[in-house]
Amino acid sequence: INATNLVEAFQPESLQIDLASDAGSGGVQTIGHSAHEAITAGDTTDGGVFFFRNVDATNYVEIGKEVSSSFHAFIKLLPGEYAVGRLSSKTIHAQANTASVNLQYRMLSP
Numbered sequence: 001i002n003a004t005n006l007v008e009a010f011q012p013e014s015l016q017i018d019l020a021s022d023a024g025s026g027g028v029q030t031i032g033h034s035a036h037e038a039i040t041a042g043d044t045t046d047g048g049v050f051f052f053r054n055v056d057a058t059n060y061v062e063i064g065k066e067v068s069s070s071f072h073a074f075i076k077l078l079p080g081e082y083a084v085g086r087l088s089s090k091t092i093h094a095q096a097n098t099a100s101v102n103l104q105y106r107m108l109s110p
Contacts, residue, residue, distance in 0.1 A: 026106035056101035
């Protein structure tokens, strides 16, 4: 990270996640910009691990939840950025900014 007077390096060791199942879903999904879209979760169950990567060269994508038809983003990925973590729910939505983006993803059951 380089920002004005801040220089910080974060280099975690390798990440190993033990899962009881190999059930999951993934691939590359085109995410539009005019409405939030459900990310295809397949046979993934709640509480699983996710990997999201914005493979677009220009536009960002937001990932979040739909509540009463309103989109609430909790992750914003600029072009080339990625995120890894655990989700409490497999019901996830995404929306691109300005133009559609390709979102590479993998969701795995716990």
